[in-house]
Amino acid sequence: MSTRQEFIRNFAIIAHIDHGKSTLADRIMEMTNTISEREAEDQLLDDLSVEKAHGVTVKSRTVRNYFIDERGDEYQYNLIDTPGHVDFNYEVSRSLSATDGVLLLVDATKGVQAQTVANYRLAKEANLVIIPIVNKIDTAAAEVDATIAQLEDLDDAFTPDNIIKISAKSGLHVDTVLTAIRDRIPAPKGDEHADLQALVFDSKFDPYKGIIVQARIVQGTLNSNDQVLFMANQIKSGIKEMGVFAPLMTPIKQLKAGDVGFIVTGIKDPEAVKVGDTITLAKQPVASALPGYQDVEPMVYAGLYPRGSEFKDLKIGIEKLALNDAAFQYEPEQSEALGMGFRGGFLGIFHLQIIRERLKEEFGLDVLTTMPNSTYRVTVKNEDEPIYVENPTQFPDYGQIMLVEEPYMLAKMTMPNEMLNDVMRLAEGRRGELVDLETIGAMLLVTYRMPISEIAYDFFNELKSVSHGFATLSTTFDQYQPSDLVRIDIAIDYAKIDALTFVVHRLKANRMGIEIVDKLKNLIPRKLQAMPVQAIVEGRAIARADVPPLRKAQASGTKVSKKQQQMRRQGVKKSDIELPQAVFDAILEMNSN
Numbered sequence: 001m002s003t004r005q006e007f008i009r010n011f012a013i014i015a016h017i018d019h020g021k022s023t024l025a026d027r028i029m030e031m032t033n034t035i036s037e038r039e040a041e042d043q044l045l046d047d048l049s050v051e052k053a054h055g056v057t058v059k060s061r062t063v064r065n066y067f068i069d070e071r072g073d074e075y076q077y078n079l080i081d082t083p084g085h086v087d088f089n090y091e092v093s094r095s096l097s098a099t100d101g102v103l104l105l106v107d108a109t110k111g112v113q114a115q116t117v118a119n120y121r122l123a124k125e126a127n128l129v130i131i132p133i134v135n136k137i138d139t140a141a142a143e144v145d146a147t148i149a150q151l152e153d154l155d156d157a158f159t160p161d162n163i164i165k166i167s168a169k170s171g172l173h174v175d176t177v178l179t180a181i182r183d184r185i186p187a188p189k190g191d192e193h194a195d196l197q198a199l200v201f202d203s204k205f206d207p208y209k210g211i212i213v214q215a216r217i218v219q220g221t222l223n224s225n226d227q228v229l230f231m232a233n234q235i236k237s238g239i240k241e242m243g244v245f246a247p248l249m250t251p252i253k254q255l256k257a258g259d260v261g262f263i264v265t266g267i268k269d270p271e272a273v274k275v276g277d278t279i280t281l282a283k284q285p286v287a288s289a290l291p292g293y294q295d296v297e298p299m300v301y302a303g304l305y306p307r308g309s310e311f312k313d314l315k316i317g318i319e320k321l322a323l324n325d326a327a328f329q330y331e332p333e334q335s336e337a338l339g340m341g342f343r344g345g346f347l348g349i350f351h352l353q354i355i356r357e358r359l360k361e362e363f364g365l366d367v368l369t370t371m372p373n374s375t376y377r378v379t380v381k382n383e384d385e386p387i388y389v390e391n392p393t394q395f396p397d398y399g400q401i402m403l404v405e406e407p408y409m410l411a412k413m414t415m416p417n418e419m420l421n422d423v424m425r426l427a428e429g430r431r432g433e434l435v436d437l438e439t440i441g442a443m444l445l446v447t448y449r450m451p452i453s454e455i456a457y458d459f460f461n462e463l464k465s466v467s468h469g470f471a472t473l474s475t476t477f478d479q480y481q482p483s484d485l486v487r488i489d490i491a492i493d494y495a496k497i498d499a500l501t502f503v504v505h506r507l508k509a510n511r512m513g514i515e516i517v518d519k520l521k522n523l524i525p526r527k528l529q530a531m532p533v534q535a536i537v538e539g540r541a542i543a544r545a546d547v548p549p550l551r552k553a554q555a556s557g558t559k560v561s562k563k564q565q566q567m568r569r570q571g572v573k574k575s576d577i578e579l580p581q582a583v584f585d586a587i588l589e590m591n592s593n
């Protein structure tokens with residue numbers, strides 16, 4: 001049942017978070033009879049359980065639909081759902097490479113927002129056809145004309161005539177969207193007789209089937225009895241299963257240029273298959289691989305340690321999860337206080353939270369996560385090349401440091417005029433420098449250059465709060481800039497606790513040192529004797545508080561001797577303090593202010 005290329009359309013829906021992508025996707029699947037109305041209620045596309053919990057799309061996925069038009073022609077519509085949260089921009093650009101056009105959806109009650117602009121730019125850069133759509137026109141709060149005016153501002157090619165006004169919820173005018181997909185988005189090109197070149201744009205690990213990749217056939221034809229070659233690692237494999245999501249996995253014998261589908265290879269090693277890789281035929285490989293994807297750079301790092309489970313179980317879970325999330329990076333690390341674990345690299349704090357929840361939901365693993373940090377670029381004495389520090393414990397001693405730099409982002413924020421002052425105050429309080437101020441219709445678009453460390457924690461939530469939910473944010477990496485950062489070590493009972501070391505701007509060090517010892521004194525499990533908690537910067541204790549003893553009566557006489565103190569200071573004695581997750585949560589909370 002293969003469709004001629006001219007009847008295929010590959011497209012994605014892009015939008016700001018909550019503007020209605022999943023609802024529109026459901027409506028399209030329902031109107032093309034891919035799913036029933038009842039199934040649509042369950043929002044099939046948002047099927048990852050963390051997505052349900054947060055009500056957002058984290059992973060992109062593909063569904064094949066068949067649309068029969070008024071002439072009776074049947075079209076194959078391959079729809080790719082994309083995530084909307086700032087942390088997942090990367091997933092968006094990846095799924096776009098499997099498409100020839102996008103539906104740009106804007107909520108008429110909110111108007112054009114930061115992710116609308118960011119996603120629009122990604123689609124533009126990829127030279128895709130963009131169909132502008134105004135959604136939620138059924139609601140009383142809809143400002144349809146104002147939203148159309150904003151879209152016209154965004155792109156000269158958008159006009160009141162070609163902007164489609166819909167209600168994804170009720171289905172009003174979604175039929176116009178279906179015909180616009182046919183008329184405006186080009187059919188895929190690519191010679192089905194050429195040597196096979198298929199782009200892997202997603203992969204996941206299934207406990208029963210092994211690795212499942214999603215690929216777009218760029219040129220050539222793939223039959224389910226072919227031997228394939230994954231070009232990056234030169235791995236050959238047979239095909240155990242091949243097919244399309246319609247929306248459930250449906251087997252198919254042949255995929256041709258222009259098609260998107262899934263392939264189950266039986267390969268179990270998560271390292272073997274990479275997103276961005278090119279698949280070709282083992283017996284007749286294509287001369288060159290597709291350009292693939294640039295590696296994404298993590299924005300924040302945090303330690304992940306097993307809690308109530310074994311290190312090796314965590315290792316297995318992390319490897320499998322990473323396969324399904326190319327932006328998540330990890331390497332093993334060892335902490336004196338926490339034992340064997342991993343240093344994870346994430347796109348932002350929300351991404352970290354999602355990984356933590358997915359490890360729990362999908363692999364039953366409880367992980368302890370340490371305080372997140374960004375990368376620091378440090379030039380030390382007598383070395384020409386700077387070093388990149390991803391773990392605060394490796395931040396060099398102050399005596400060695402010549403220059404410290406940290407990564408800065410460009411943060412683009414949209415908001416109504418009257419909120420500008422509050423947003424500027426917030427950004428400037430986070431070491432932001434104003435770069436640009438533009439208007440899009442009645443909206444303002446301000447751009448600040450800010451350190452990642454100031455954005456990564458809960459800048460997004462703060463922004464929402466000062467703007468009463470109106471402001472929106474999108475971020476891109478800018479450059480490394482010099483920064484006066486210092487390392488804060490925490491010592492409990494005179495023993496430094498490596499897992500609690502963190503790096504902050506010098507101006508914040510005193511306040512944070514004082515706050516942290518104050519919090520820790522209540523969170524550290526008590527012992528028979530009182531224990532001092534100290535925050536140490538550049539060899540000097542800047543704050544101290546005491547963890548009270550278990551019971552007052554027993555405290556007397558169990559004071560730490562001068563000798564013991566000295567041993568600990570010299571690092572002879574290691575700490576045996578248990579660190580509950582609450583300790584790390586408290587530091588994270590504090591760091592975000």
Ligand SMILES: Nc1nc2c(ncn2[C@@H]2O[C@H](COP(=O)(O)OP(=O)(O)OP(=O)(O)O)[C@@H](O)[C@H]2O)c(=O)[nH]1
Pocket residue numbers: 015016017018019020021022023024055056057083084085135136137138139166167168169170
């Ligand atoms: N009134 C009205 N509500 C809508 C319409 N479309 C979507 N919604 C509602 O808007 C909310 C967000 O819709 P979703 O489809 O989950 O949004 P999304 O863009 O997929 O969100 P993410 O997956 O988080 O990026 C839901 O409560 C929908 O019911 C519409 O046309 N009219």
